[in-house]
Amino acid sequence: MSRETDDLAELKDSALLDTDEDLEDLALGEDYALNPEFVSDVIDALDRGDAERLRELLGALHPADVADLMGFLSADAREELVPHLDPETLAEILSELDTEIREEVLEHVPSATLAKAIGEMESDDAADVVDDLEADKRAQVLAAMPEVERATIEASLAYKDETAGRLMQREVVAAPQFWTVGQAIDHFRREVDDLPELFFDIYVVDPSYKPVGAVPVSQLLRSKRDVPLAQIMEQVTEIPVDMDQEEVAYIFDKYHLISAPVVEPGGRLVGQITVDDIVGVIQEEGEEDILALAGVSDAGRDADVLGMVRSRLPWLLLNTVTAAIAASVIGAFEGEIEKLAILAALMPVVASLGGNAGTQTLAVAVRALASRELSAINAIRTVSREMVVGLANGAALAALTGGVIYALFGDLRLTLAFGAALMINMFVAALAGAAIPLALDRMGRDPAVSSVVFVTFVTDFTGFFAFLGLAALILL
Amino acid sequence: MSRETDDLAELKDSALLDTDEDLEDLALGEDYALNPEFVSDVIDALDRGDAERLRELLGALHPADVADLMGFLSADAREELVPHLDPETLAEILSELDTEIREEVLEHVPSATLAKAIGEMESDDAADVVDDLEADKRAQVLAAMPEVERATIEASLAYKDETAGRLMQREVVAAPQFWTVGQAIDHFRREVDDLPELFFDIYVVDPSYKPVGAVPVSQLLRSKRDVPLAQIMEQVTEIPVDMDQEEVAYIFDKYHLISAPVVEPGGRLVGQITVDDIVGVIQEEGEEDILALAGVSDAGRDADVLGMVRSRLPWLLLNTVTAAIAASVIGAFEGEIEKLAILAALMPVVASLGGNAGTQTLAVAVRALASRELSAINAIRTVSREMVVGLANGAALAALTGGVIYALFGDLRLTLAFGAALMINMFVAALAGAAIPLALDRMGRDPAVSSVVFVTFVTDFTGFFAFLGLAALILL
Structure with a gap:
C-alpha cells in the first residue's frame, strides 16, 4: 500500500471513529x-430493514449494551435483529443476555453460526x-464443533449447575515450582496462543499439578x-x-480474591x-434473596405473562391458606364483633x-445469615x-396508639386490650422473625424462601387472637 | 548464620507451619x-489473660476472619482483645470491620499505634x-502521621462519602503513550517502591495526565x-x-471491569x-435494598438495642398512621359488620x-430498576x-376462594362480593406495585425506600373498601 492510501485509510478511520463516538454519546445516557x-x-x-444503519448503530455499542438493548425490544424485534449479528458479536452478547431472552435468541440462530460463536x-x-x-439443537451444535472444544464443553456440563465447576474457566496459567520469574516470562511470551486472554494470577503447581501457591x-x-x-x-x-x-x-468477598484455583477432589x-464472574453471582444471589423474601420464585425474571x-x-x-386460618380465628369471635364492631376495625392494626x-427482623436475620x-x-x-427490641418498639407503639384510642373512644378497657395485644404481637413478631430463618438455615434450607409466609402467618394469627381474646375477656 | 542453625530454623519454621495449619483447620468450618x-x-x-495463646490463635487467622471474630465477641471481650493486636494486623483488620464495631474498636487504640496502622x-x-x-482523636492521629500521608488522607476525605473519590485508591500505575513494553517493564522493576502492592491495569496517559487507554x-x-x-x-x-x-x-458489573481510572472534572x-472494592459495594447495595424494602433504615446494621x-x-x-387510615375505612362500615360479622373475618383475606x-410486583420492579x-x-x-398478571392471578384466586366461600356459607352474593373485591385489589396491587417504585425513581428517590408502606397502604385501603363497599351494595 502506498503512503498516500495509508494516510487516506487513517483519515477514514479517524472519521469513522468520530462518528462512532458521536453515536456512543447518543446511545448511552x-x-x-x-x-x-x-x-x-x-x-x-x-x-x-436498513441493515447498513443497524450495523452502524450496533457497532457503537459494547456487547453488554447490545444485550441491554435486546432486553428492551419486543420478542418480534429481537427475532428480526438476530440475523444482523455476526458470530463474534453474538459470542460476546450471548453470555450477557438474561436466560429467558437468551433461550429465545438461541432458537433463531442457525446451528453452524452458533457453533462458531x-x-x-x-x-x-x-x-x-x-x-x-x-x-x-444441542446435538447439532456440538456436532458442528471441533473435537477439543466439544470435549471441554461436555466436561463443564458434567458439573452441577451453580457450582464452582460450572463457574470456572478451564483456561489457566500454571508454572512449576522450580521456575524463576525470567523463565516464566519467557515461556509466556513464547506460548502466547495457549494463554487465556486475560489473567491475574499464575498458579504455581507441584509435579502432580496441585496448586501450592499463586503469583499475581x-x-x-x-x-x-x-x-x-x-x-x-x-x-x-x-x-x-x-x-x-x-x-x-462468600470466599471471594471475604478474602478479597481476584482469582482462585479450582481443584478436583484429589x-x-x-x-x-x-472475580468478574463472582460479581455476577453476588448480584444474582442478592436479587434472589429480595425476590424470595417477596414471594417470587426464580422464574420471575424476564418471563412472559404466563411465566x-x-x-x-x-x-x-x-x-390464601394461611390467611384463611387467620380468618377462622376471627370467625371464632363473631359474637364479640357483632356486639362491638369497632373490634373489627382495630384488629387489622x-x-x-x-x-x-416481623418482616423487619426477618430481613435483618436473612441478611446476617447470608453474610x-x-x-x-x-x-x-x-x-x-x-426480643428486647420487639418489646421496646411494642411499648412505644402501644403507648402512642393507646393514647389515640383512649382519646377517640374514651374506653380504658378497650385501650388496655389493644395495647396489651400489640405488645404481645410485637414480641412474638421479633421471636418469629429471628427464629424462623435461623431454623430454616439450620435445616439446610434457604432462609429467604418461604420465611415471610410463616412470619406473617404467626403475626396475623397472634394479632387477631390476642386482641379479640383479650377484648372478649376484659370487655364483654 | 551457620548451615546448622539454618536447618534448625527451617525445621522450626515447618513445625510452626504444621501447628498453624492445624489451628487453621480448627478455626474455620x-x-x-x-x-x-x-x-x-x-x-x-x-x-x-493468656497473651501467648491469643497470639497463636489469632496468628492462624486471615485478617478477614479476625474481623469476623470481633463481630462474634461481646463489646467487653473486643476491648480486651484490641491491645493484643500489633499495628500491621490492626491495619489489615480495620478495613474489614463493620462500621459500628470499628468505631468502638478505634476508641480503644492509642493514637500513636493508630497513626502507624x-x-x-x-x-x-x-x-x-x-x-x-x-x-x-482524628486531630491527634493526623498530627502523628508523616506530612505526605496526612495530605493524601485529607484529599480523600474532601470527596463525598459513597462516591468514586472515596472508593478509589490514589496509588496508580501510569505510563506515557510513547513507551514500549520493555521500557515500561524496566521502569516498574526500577521503581518497585512506588508501585501499588497489587495492580491489574497500567493506564496510558497523555502529556496532561489524561488516561487514553489501559494495558492489562x-x-x-x-x-x-x-x-x-x-x-x-x-x-x-x-x-x-x-x-x-x-x-x-453498575458500570463494573456491566462491562466486567477489573479496574478503572478515576478522573477529575478536567x-x-x-x-x-x-473490582475488589466493588464486590463490597454490590454486597452493601443489595443489603440496603433488602433492608429498605423491609422498612429498616441503614443504621440497623450491627447496632445496639437502642440503634x-x-x-x-x-x-x-x-x-401505624396508614393502618389507622385503613381502619377508619372499616369503621365507616361498622353498621354492616354488626349485621354480618363474617365480613370482618373475610376482609383481611x-x-x-x-x-x-403488591409486594411481589414491587420487589421485581425494584430489582429491575436497580439493574x-x-x-x-x-x-x-x-x-x-x-396489570395483566394481577388480573390473571386475581381471577385464579377469586375462582378458588370463591368456591370455598360458597361451599362454606352457600351465599352467592357474599361469594360475588368477595371475588370481585379480590380481583379489584389484585389489579390495584399490580398497578401500585409497579407504578410507585417507577414514580419514586423518576423523582430521583430510592425506589426501595418507603415504597412498601405506600403499596400496602393502597392494598389495605382498596381491600377493605372494595369488599365492605360491595358487600354493603349487594348484601344489605
Whole structure:
C-alpha cells in the first residue's frame, strides 16, 4: 500500500471513529443506561430493514449494551435483529443476555453460526449457552464443533449447575515450582496462543499439578528475573470443584480474591474462577434473596405473562391458606364483633404492625445469615436482642396508639386490650422473625424462601387472637 | 548464620507451619465460617489473660476472619482483645470491620499505634478509618502521621462519602503513550517502591495526565519488548471522581471491569478503583435494598438495642398512621359488620392477598430498576404486563376462594362480593406495585425506600373498601 492510501485509510478511520463516538454519546445516557431515542432509532432501522444503519448503530455499542438493548425490544424485534449479528458479536452478547431472552435468541440462530460463536467464548460461558439449548439443537451444535472444544464443553456440563465447576474457566496459567520469574516470562511470551486472554494470577503447581501457591501478575512484573517463583508466591485459597457458587462468592468477598484455583477432589488444578464472574453471582444471589423474601420464585425474571403468573401464584395460594386460618380465628369471635364492631376495625392494626415488625427482623436475620454474621455462635444473643427490641418498639407503639384510642373512644378497657395485644404481637413478631430463618438455615434450607409466609402467618394469627381474646375477656 | 542453625530454623519454621495449619483447620468450618469451638478458645484465652495463646490463635487467622471474630465477641471481650493486636494486623483488620464495631474498636487504640496502622493502609481504607474517628482523636492521629500521608488522607476525605473519590485508591500505575513494553517493564522493576502492592491495569496517559487507554498487566507480559504501549492498549471507561458508588458498581458489573481510572472534572487521572472494592459495594447495595424494602433504615446494621429501635420505629410509626387510615375505612362500615360479622373475618383475606401481590410486583420492579432493566423505555409495557398478571392471578384466586366461600356459607352474593373485591385489589396491587417504585425513581428517590408502606397502604385501603363497599351494595 502506498503512503498516500495509508494516510487516506487513517483519515477514514479517524472519521469513522468520530462518528462512532458521536453515536456512543447518543446511545448511552450519563448514567450509562441506553437512551430511549437510541432504542427508537434501532426499532426504526429494523422496521425499514436498513441493515447498513443497524450495523452502524450496533457497532457503537459494547456487547453488554447490545444485550441491554435486546432486553428492551419486543420478542418480534429481537427475532428480526438476530440475523444482523455476526458470530463474534453474538459470542460476546450471548453470555450477557438474561436466560429467558437468551433461550429465545438461541432458537433463531442457525446451528453452524452458533457453533462458531460458541467456539469464541470462554469455556464457562460456552457451557452455559450449550446448556440452554434444546436437545436437538444441542446435538447439532456440538456436532458442528471441533473435537477439543466439544470435549471441554461436555466436561463443564458434567458439573452441577451453580457450582464452582460450572463457574470456572478451564483456561489457566500454571508454572512449576522450580521456575524463576525470567523463565516464566519467557515461556509466556513464547506460548502466547495457549494463554487465556486475560489473567491475574499464575498458579504455581507441584509435579502432580496441585496448586501450592499463586503469583499475581503484577508481582511477576516487579520482581527480578532470577527470583524463583516459589519465593514470591502467595498462599492460595483452593476452591473445590463441587462448591456451591454462593459459597464461592462468600470466599471471594471475604478474602478479597481476584482469582482462585479450582481443584478436583484429589487436589489437581482443573480451572480458575475470576472475580468478574463472582460479581455476577453476588448480584444474582442478592436479587434472589429480595425476590424470595417477596414471594417470587426464580422464574420471575424476564418471563412472559404466563411465566410471571407461574412464579407468583404458588406463594399467593399458600398465603390464601394461611390467611384463611387467620380468618377462622376471627370467625371464632363473631359474637364479640357483632356486639362491638369497632373490634373489627382495630384488629387489622394489631396484625399489620406485628407483620411489619416481623418482616423487619426477618430481613435483618436473612441478611446476617447470608453474610455469616449470624451463626450458631451468636444465635441466642441475637434472638434475645431482637426480643428486647420487639418489646421496646411494642411499648412505644402501644403507648402512642393507646393514647389515640383512649382519646377517640374514651374506653380504658378497650385501650388496655389493644395495647396489651400489640405488645404481645410485637414480641412474638421479633421471636418469629429471628427464629424462623435461623431454623430454616439450620435445616439446610434457604432462609429467604418461604420465611415471610410463616412470619406473617404467626403475626396475623397472634394479632387477631390476642386482641379479640383479650377484648372478649376484659370487655364483654 | 551457620548451615546448622539454618536447618534448625527451617525445621522450626515447618513445625510452626504444621501447628498453624492445624489451628487453621480448627478455626474455620468447611463453609469457611468460624467454628464456635475456636471462638470459645479465644474467649477462654482472653479470660485467662493468656497473651501467648491469643497470639497463636489469632496468628492462624486471615485478617478477614479476625474481623469476623470481633463481630462474634461481646463489646467487653473486643476491648480486651484490641491491645493484643500489633499495628500491621490492626491495619489489615480495620478495613474489614463493620462500621459500628470499628468505631468502638478505634476508641480503644492509642493514637500513636493508630497513626502507624493507618500508614500501612491503602489510601481509600485509610480515609475510611480516619473518617470514623471522633474530632479530637482524628486531630491527634493526623498530627502523628508523616506530612505526605496526612495530605493524601485529607484529599480523600474532601470527596463525598459513597462516591468514586472515596472508593478509589490514589496509588496508580501510569505510563506515557510513547513507551514500549520493555521500557515500561524496566521502569516498574526500577521503581518497585512506588508501585501499588497489587495492580491489574497500567493506564496510558497523555502529556496532561489524561488516561487514553489501559494495558492489562497480563497483556504486558505476553507482548514483545519493542511493542509500543499505544498499540496494545485497550479503551478505558473513565469514572468521574464524583460518581455515586452505586453507579460505579453498575458500570463494573456491566462491562466486567477489573479496574478503572478515576478522573477529575478536567479529565486528569487521580486514582483507580479496583473490582475488589466493588464486590463490597454490590454486597452493601443489595443489603440496603433488602433492608429498605423491609422498612429498616441503614443504621440497623450491627447496632445496639437502642440503634435497632431507632432504625425500625420510624417506619412502624408511619405504618401505624396508614393502618389507622385503613381502619377508619372499616369503621365507616361498622353498621354492616354488626349485621354480618363474617365480613370482618373475610376482609383481611382480601387485604392480605392484595398486599402480597403488591409486594411481589414491587420487589421485581425494584430489582429491575436497580439493574436498569426497567427504565422509561419499557415502563408502560412493564406496568401493563404487571396489570395483566394481577388480573390473571386475581381471577385464579377469586375462582378458588370463591368456591370455598360458597361451599362454606352457600351465599352467592357474599361469594360475588368477595371475588370481585379480590380481583379489584389484585389489579390495584399490580398497578401500585409497579407504578410507585417507577414514580419514586423518576423523582430521583430510592425506589426501595418507603415504597412498601405506600403499596400496602393502597392494598389495605382498596381491600377493605372494595369488599365492605360491595358487600354493603349487594348484601344489605
